[in-house]
Amino acid sequence: MFADQAKVALIAGGGGNGCLSFRRESRVPKGGPDGGRGGDGGSIYFVSDQHVKSLSYFRFHPIIKAERGRHGQGSNCNGKKGHDLYLRVPVGTIIKKENKVLFDFVRPDQRFLAAKGGKGGRGNASFVSSTNQAPRKYEKGKEGEEFEATLELKLIADVGLVGFPNVGKSTLISKISAAKPVIADYPFTTVIPNLGVVDIDEFTSFVVADIPGLIEGAHKGLGLGMKFLKHIERTRVIIHVVDVSPYSQRHPVDDFFTVRRELNKFDKSLLKRPQILVANKIDLLDENKQRLKEVKDFASKKKIPFLAISALKGTGLKDLILAAASYLKDGIGSYKVSNG
Helix, strand or coil: CCCCCEEHHHHHCCCCCCCCEEECCCHEEEEEEEECCCCCCCEEEEEEECCCCHHHHHCCCCEEEECCCCCCCCEEECCCCCEEEEEEEECCCEEEEECCCEEECCCCCCCEECCCCCCCCCHHCCCCCCEECCCCCCCCCCCCCCEEEECCCCCCCEEEEEECCCCCCCHHHHHHHCCCCCCCCCCCCCCCCCCEEEEEECEEEEEEEEEECCCCCCHCCCCCCCHHHHHHHHCCEEEEEEEECCCCCCCHHHHHHHHHHHHHCCCHHHHHHEEEEEEEEHHHHCCCCCCHHHHHHHHHHHCCCCEEEEECCEHHHHHHHHHHHHHHCCCCCCCEEECC
């Protein structure tokens, strides 16, 4: 199950208590203090893992508790430290506390200490001094850090595909990458965002995200709405896909403006990014190509890069891939270019 948000209670382990103990030996004052220290409590870490794709684990484990440190013992035996917890999260996860961002995982294998374990208390052997040879003092362990964290996943992709439901985004990403989204002829077949790696050649690739269909009012939560709009925030290039087939009951230019309005209302900075207007389903056009011409003329007038494709037939996909990659040549995002 895909989950892109979760709330968890993080409870680091408390430190063990120090020990109050005396040896029983001759010629040693009061037997001699030998109380050991308590062990430190276990801490809680988050680690980004490129193989983890969802926060679903935390939906079923809302309370995360690290092990407590063991108490100190006699004969100067220190308590065992509590085991640290390392929680794996997807790349793109943001850790928040009371709406304040604590850490943002933007690449694999990053580690963040979220809740530190409590320090173990000292035993009475630690309080021996020249004026106090038989101390009866010891410390209790400190409690570990504890708070409620919000985990939010925002996919990291270089290129985002946006458009109304059923314009062909899922088919497109399945043709240009190894992603295998659900494809059907009814609205909202895509209910989770899909990621795919697009290979340009042996040494060059970029990541593309298929964002579930947007409709008017998406920024307010209509349709699949804001639940998935956030996944486009990290993209560097936006591809608007419109349906120019005669079977669509909407006009492609109107669809384009509707999607732009929703993006603008959600985050104004999205419209400042490079955008490509893609007319899909040209394989379904008959001799009357008026809808395609209107979209092409509109793009020319607004000076928006335009391409006509058939995702199903593969027409124009190579040009689309190269057009998207051209905006990423300067090393933006995760675009990969080999030196060899």
